[in-house]
Amino acid sequence: MESMTEALRGALRLVAGADPGLGAIVLLSLQVSLSAVLLATLLGLPAGAALAVGRFPGRRALVVLLNALMGLPPVVAGLFVYLMLSRAGPLGELGLLFTPGAMVIAQTLLIFPIIAALCRQAVEDAWREYEEQLRSLGASRVGAASTIVWDIRFSLVTAVLAGLGRASAEVGAVIIVGGNIDGVTRVMTTAIALETSKGDLPLALALGMVLIALVIALNAAAWYVKDAAQRRFG
């Protein structure tokens, strides 16, 4: 119990003092996770929408697979990207392993299924409501799909937030492909794991507090924007 309060006190000192080492770690975490969310959103929304309105053989299997991949263990995603990027791997020449780029790729792989699957469900539900009207107006399937994605954009914020939550919380993928190299690929989650195992509980706790605060702030901002827009547009 004593060590707990002590750790907490130390953590607060670190946060309040805006420790520069801490700042760099926080910044890299944000860069990696937000880049991954951006990429996965750009890929996942069109993929989800296509899967929602498309009719082709194997579609059901793809839907099931995508839903299953929402539960992809981060270490498995990390391992897969590691094999791809390692020197002997097919993409080894890019020299990306143990760089922030590799971490972005691994997290993108991890959260793409989440964003695509949630988008697929949302667009499919909306499609039932919009289909007759859009077909009556002469919209093509692709045109209708993009119209719907734009029209339910506020609901899709939740899908993107789910991806962000996953990206900012996971440690398994980034530690495998990033290596937790100090000053290069150390992010909040990998640092927490490391400092905890080293026994530096104040730093681990400080990072944990910052991480949770950031996630809450991002979610609050997204919710606020979504809520305001929804009240405006109905």
Place this chain on the structure above:
Amino acid sequence: MILPFALRDVSYLHIIKPLSLEIIPGPSTIVLGANGAGKSVLLRLMHGLLAPSSGTIRWSGADAARRQAMVFQRPVLLRRSAVDNVVYALKLAGVPRAQRMRQALEALESVGLASLAPRPARVLSGGEQQRLALARAWALHPEVLFLDEPTASLDPTATREVERVIQAFDAAGTKIIMATHNLGQARRLGDEVLYLHQGRVLERAPVDRFFSKPATPEAAAFIKGELPWA
């Protein structure tokens, strides 16, 4: 001209039994019948939203799909301004970008919604939403307008406003084909009645004759049963 059009032995699952009929330009056609009689399905078959299980639908002119419009019981409006909803339809219809806004505003004007043009469509009242759906159809200058119980969920005032717009379509030469539950509305807006019963057209008659001298006991019972709520 895409009219007249003809259905030959058109059926749909067990809902519409094989039927043949011709629809000519001019008289407003009201499709009447109890719930489940097949009114909505018949309109959707004619409009091309459903493919018939058997039979064919033949229009007189080419490009028939673009020259008809449909207004549904519950209008589906996009989360954008009222005028942008009309602009969207004009874009799909291939109207050049430079003309869309002007034509959309004219369409809103004709249904009395000009002042609500910049308002988000989804926050309009039920009656205004339905008139916006009509404006969206109006902008397309359809030769045929299908309406599927357009006032079923509206109050009397909104219903009157919607009926006025439907009459304006008729006056502009658009062929009206409307399903309704409202017998008073059928009398006010219709010239001829198609009476559907369990997926068959039991009667086709001018409105006055249909209501004064129904030829089948089913139609007579329907008129009697429905009248209290007309």
